[in-house]
Amino acid sequence: MKFRGIEISRAALSRFLRRPTLERxxxxxxxxxxxxxxxxxxxxxxxxxxxxxxxxxxxxxDYRGASFIVDHFNQRGIPGLFDYFSWVxxxxxxxxxxxxxxxSQVGLHYAGAVLYLLFTKLFAVNLSLYDFLVLFPVFVGxxxxxxxxxxxxKIGGTTAGIFASLLFAVSPPIIQRGSLGWYKSEPLAFxxxxxxxxxxxxxxxxxxxxxxxxxxxxxxxxLLGYANTSWGGAYFFTVIFAGVLLVTPFLDVDHRKTVYxxxxxxxxxxxxxxxxPRPGIAVFTNPAGVVLLASLVFVLSSYLVRRxxxxxxxxxxxxxxxxxxxxxxxxxFSFGLVSGLSGRYLxxxxxxxxxxxxxVESVAEHFVxxxxxxxxxxxxxxxLSAFGAIMLIRKRTIHSxxxxxxxxGGIYIASSFSRLLVYASFAFLILGAVxxxxxxxxxxxxxxxLPGKKRPRGFQTKxxxxxxxxxxxxxxLAVPAIYPPATNWIETANFxxxxxxxxxxxxxxxxxxxxxxxxxxxxxxxxxxxxxxxxIMAWWDYGYWITVMxxxxxxxxxxxxxxxxxxxxxxxxxxxxTQALKIIHDLKADYVVVFMxxxxxxxxxxxLYFLQxxxxxxxxxxxxxxxxxFIRIAELDISKFLYPDEFTPRQNFWDNTLVGxxxxxxxxxFLNTQGQLTQQYDRGSVGVYSLQIKYPKDGxxxxxLAFASSSLDKPVSLGGGASVVTAVLVYQLVK
Numbered sequence: 001m002k003f004r005g006i007e008i009s010r011a012a013l014s015r016f017l018r019r020p021t022l023e024r025x026x027x028x029x030x031x032x033x034x035x036x037x038x039x040x041x042x043x044x045x046x047x048x049x050x051x052x053x054x055x056x057x058x059x060x061x062d063y064r065g066a067s068f069i070v071d072h073f074n075q076r077g078i079p080g081l082f083d084y085f086s087w088v089x090x091x092x093x094x095x096x097x098x099x100x101x102x103x104s105q106v107g108l109h110y111a112g113a114v115l116y117l118l119f120t121k122l123f124a125v126n127l128s129l130y131d132f133l134v135l136f137p138v139f140v141g142x143x144x145x146x147x148x149x150x151x152x153x154k155i156g157g158t159t160a161g162i163f164a165s166l167l168f169a170v171s172p173p174i175i176q177r178g179s180l181g182w183y184k185s186e187p188l189a190f191x192x193x194x195x196x197x198x199x200x201x202x203x204x205x206x207x208x209x210x211x212x213x214x215x216x217x218x219x220x221x222x223l224l225g226y227a228n229t230s231w232g233g234a235y236f237f238t239v240i241f242a243g244v245l246l247v248t249p250f251l252d253v254d255h256r257k258t259v260y261x262x263x264x265x266x267x268x269x270x271x272x273x274x275x276x277p278r279p280g281i282a283v284f285t286n287p288a289g290v291v292l293l294a295s296l297v298f299v300l301s302s303y304l305v306r307r308x309x310x311x312x313x314x315x316x317x318x319x320x321x322x323x324x325x326x327x328x329x330x331x332x333f334s335f336g337l338v339s340g341l342s343g344r345y346l347x348x349x350x351x352x353x354x355x356x357x358x359x360v361e362s363v364a365e366h367f368v369x370x371x372x373x374x375x376x377x378x379x380x381x382x383x384l385s386a387f388g389a390i391m392l393i394r395k396r397t398i399h400s401x402x403x404x405x406x407x408x409g410g411i412y413i414a415s416s417f418s419r420l421l422v423y424a425s426f427a428f429l430i431l432g433a434v435x436x437x438x439x440x441x442x443x444x445x446x447x448x449x450l451p452g453k454k455r456p457r458g459f460q461t462k463x464x465x466x467x468x469x470x471x472x473x474x475x476x477l478a479v480p481a482i483y484p485p486a487t488n489w490i491e492t493a494n495f496x497x498x499x500x501x502x503x504x505x506x507x508x509x510x511x512x513x514x515x516x517x518x519x520x521x522x523x524x525x526x527x528x529x530x531x532x533x534x535x536i537m538a539w540w541d542y543g544y545w546i547t548v549m550x551x552x553x554x555x556x557x558x559x560x561x562x563x564x565x566x567x568x569x570x571x572x573x574x575x576x577x578t579q580a581l582k583i584i585h586d587l588k589a590d591y592v593v594v595f596m597x598x599x600x601x602x603x604x605x606x607x608l609y610f611l612q613x614x615x616x617x618x619x620x621x622x623x624x625x626x627x628x629x630f631i632r633i634a635e636l637d638i639s640k641f642l643y644p645d646e647f648t649p650r651q652n653f654w655d656n657t658l659v660g661x662x663x664x665x666x667x668x669x670f671l672n673t674q675g676q677l678t679q680q681y682d683r684g685s686v687g688v689y690s691l692q693i694k695y696p697k698d699g700x701x702x703x704x705l706a707f708a709s710s711s712l713d714k715p716v717s718l719g720g721g722a723s724v725v726t727a728v729l730v731y732q733l734v735k
Contacts, residue, residue: 032162033146040142040169043493044179050496050509054134055181057498057541057558060548062183063133064091065100065109070116070129084109085277091547092557093565094535094588101277103559105185107229112136112183134180137187141178144187145169147194148429154201155399156388156434164433170481171429172377172492173421181497185231186422192230193237196223197402200241203261204253204398213257217264224265225272228279235288236413236423238269242288243405244398245295249302249318253398259303266296285339290332294325359563362629369418376487377421380476381432385411388435407431436473443469499545502726504597504621510716512709513545516593516728519707520550528590536730537589539573539623539630540566546593555587563633571634573659574627574641580658581702584733591732592703594662597622598689598725600715609689609725612647614671617686619647622726627659648687662703662731664712665689701734 047055054060068087072080084106090097116132119125145165153161168174178187199220203213224241227234245265248258269292273283283289298321305317332338374382389407392400410427414420444466481489495507502510524534533553536546543557556565572583584592597620599610611624619625628646631638638646641653654660654667669677670685677688691712695703707730715723 029158029162033149033165036145036149036162036165036169037142039166040145041138043170043175043490044138044141046493047180047495047497047500049494050507051500052131052134053181053497053499054130054183055179055497055499056184057544059133059181059183060544061558062105062108062112063130064089064544064548065104066112066116066133066183067129068100069109069113073113073117090533090553092543092554092559093562094533094553094555098559102280103561104278105230106276106278107226108183108185108188108231111188111230133183137178137182137184138180140187140191141174142169144191144194147191147198151194151198151201152430152433154198155403155430156437159440160433160437163436164429167381167429167432168425170489170493171425172489173425175493177419177422179493185233189227189231189234189237190422190426192223192227193234196220196227196237196241197406199223200244200261200265201399201402203257208257210257210260213260214264217261218268221265221268221270222272224269225275228269228273228283229276232279233420233423235286236409238273238288238292240402240405240409241265241269242292242295243409244402245299246322247401247405248398249299249306250315251396251398251401255303255306258299262296262299266292282339285337287333287338290329290338294329298322298325357563358629358632359560359566362626362633363560367418368416369414369421369424373418373421374424376480377425378428378432379480380473381428384433384435384439385428385431386435387439388431388433391438392431392434403430403434440469440473499549502597502728503541503595504724504726505618506716506718506724508716508718508724510711510724510726512711512726512728513542513595514549515709516707516730517545517549520546520552520591520730523707524552524591526552532588534591535587535589536591536593537569537572537584537587538593539569539595539626541626542593542595555589567633567635570630571636573623573630574634574636574657576656577658577661577702581733589733591706591730592658592662593728593730594659595622595728596624596663596665596725597727598624598665599718600723600725602721607690608668609665609691610671610686611649611665611689612686614686620724620726623659624663627653630659643681644683648681648685661694662729664691664693664708664727664729666692695731699734703731704734706730706732 054063065084069081069084072083074080076083085101087100088097089100092098112133113129115136116127116129119132120127145168148168149161149165151161152164174190177184178190196219199216202208203216203220208216220241224234224238227237245258245262249255270283270289273279273289274281279286284293301321302318305321306314309317329338378385385407389404392404407427407430410423410425414422414424414427485491496509499513500510501508502513504510520536524536527533535553535555536550537555538546540556540558540560543554543559546552546554547557556562556569560566568583568587572580572587575583597611599613599620601608601610601614612619625647627649628638628642631641641650641657642648643650648670649660649667651667654663666689667687668690669679669688670681671688672678672682673684678685693705693708695701695705697705699705709726709728711725712727712729715725717723
């Protein structure tokens with residue numbers, strides 16, 4: 001047969017037209033990964049049912065940073081991409097503003113902005129930057145499940161990879177810090193760290209050449225470096241890789257390949273970390289950077305030791321060399337050649353030594369996770385991980401060392417802050433996947449029957465054990481997804497973003513903060529008559545919301561890098577009118593915002609308000625739940641303002657503090673443990689209040705109510721005679 005003058009045989013044509021074949025195993029694997037990817041997407045997109053918004057607080061500033069990059073690119077083209085590095089944002093920390101590039105997660109901002117530009121300019125995707133960034137963590141998290149499969153497959157095989165990937169898709173700590181709207185550092189950093197781990201372990205594949213080793217190591221370094229520019233917590237991955245390099249000379253691996261790998265990985269990690277202002281060149285003196293440099297020195301030295309010493313002296317010489325490096329590191333730290341660590345990093349390294357800063361301790365994500373947190377999040381994975389760790393210790397391969405260091409290190413540092421439970425998840429997923437495969441392969445392996453031998457006694461019982469194990473394992477893994485009814489894994493994902501429910505712990509759409517931010521943006525002047533920008537004072541939690549969504553200048557925000565300013569605002573809130581007004585005028589604020597959450601009950605024709613749930617004692621999440629931190633941060637005597645439970649306000653709080661007068665409540669008594677309304681506080685009593693606005697719109701001052709959100713008059717019903725008030729009140733200074 002001829003086609004356009006070319007002779008084609010029937011056999012060749014038949015081979016060309018033959019339907020491609022696909023092994024059943026490969027098809028099942030592909031379908032499994034597609035299903036896991038879909039589950040990961042669905043679990044992360046749950047909050048959309050309450051509203052399509054960025055979540056929490058930091059993502060709003062990160063959106064502001066990405067928006068700046070996109071806007072300047074649209075205005076000036078490629079040169080506009082670099083305007084970011086000279087940007088001083090005047091929207092917060094009035095009057096000095098903020099040097100954004102030096103104080104922000106630069107890698108995250110550029111990742112969001114550049115990917116958005118690629119999708120909209122090259123692929124003509126019609127989507128706003130805001131909507132793109134709301135979806136960003138959903139796709140990044142789902143993609144990470146596939147990368148985790150590749151990583152864990154190298155450690156424990158295909159089954160382990162599938163198991164780890166599936167649990168990553170539904171893990172509560174991972175989803176809580178990576179669902180819809182969570183445009184923050186963790187999802188991107190975990191994607192980069194996971195991909196870096198895959199490239200690094202692929203270096204030790206048998207078919208990898210020296211050239212392949214170098215380019216894989218360089219890519220690993222780039223990914224680690226970019227992760228460091230996106231999140232300070234990504235130093236965890238840097239330290240893990242340094243630890244693996246330090247252990248490698250003791251293992252039975254190709255040491256020449258390790259030298260090539262370390263020689264490319266360490267410089268590329270440090271160079272790409274230093275390429276952007278944060279962390280910048282400080283990475284070379286950062287403890288994580290120093291450990292990474294020490295690992296390079298140790299790998300090179302061990303290679304020379306292996307060539308110049310007898311085999312029987314090799315391990316002992318390496319031990320001496322490692323001790324020498326450790327002593328040199330301690331000496332460098334003592335003489336200040338290695339930079340110190342902030343309180344947060346020190347607490348992560350030494351979990352039993354808590355920071356003494358009330359500001360750090362006041363942040364909810366810095367609370368210490370409890371045993372119940374671990375059990376609710378990981379359940380059977382805890383036990384599988386212990387078994388997996390034992391199996392990995394016995395293997396002593398480069399893959400097992402990586403898994404052990406990542407696993408044990410992740411569990412260790414997660415014990416300091418609840419925010420770091422994502423690392424515990426990463427650890428339990430890897431170790432637990434290996435444990436699951438090892439345990440299952442042991443229990444499910446059939447007993448061999450040799451020729452001429454009788455079938456061993458008890459063989460039928462073994463089959464029953466297999467069935468029992470299968471059902472038990474399915475139950476242990478599946479039950480946490482649906483039980484307990486209110487706190488299972490699915491319900492953990494089924495929770496609104498902060499702006500949708502005004503930052504309180506209810507699965508309801510509550511519009512108070514959105515109303516307030518819209519009112520601020522549309523009804524307050526951008527500038528005062530004297531040309532000064534309109535400045536709004538609020539507790540730092542709401543700074544990003546007011547700056548980004550309210551488009552007004554604030555005194556402080558969630559960056560919290562000026563503790564002196566925050567302490568001054570705390571003192572203003574906890575001072576009497578005269579002292580508070582002096583501070584406010586010194587700070588040149590024009591409006592003061594306060595957020596109060598309360599429960600409202602109608603009982604026997606009487607309306608009662610509570611600052612905490614009288615049935616459970618739980619707090620609601622407004623400024624009423626932060627007043628004890630106002631006091632501590634301002635370094636005041638807490639006993640003068642609060643009763644011994646350090647929550648219920650004394651009369652002095654209501655009479656002699658600015659925040660007490662800004663709260664639209666007045667005390668009428670206490671509800672004791674017997675459910676009786678009394679005038680005497682007893683341990684276990686809950687304060688009872690009536691509604692009263694003390695600075696009305698037409699008042700003489702010194703403040704007047706400019707705006708109150710809708711739930712103050714129309715609380716959101718919770719059923720059972722209870723409703724929630726999430727009142728955001730904007731007060732204007734009477735000048």
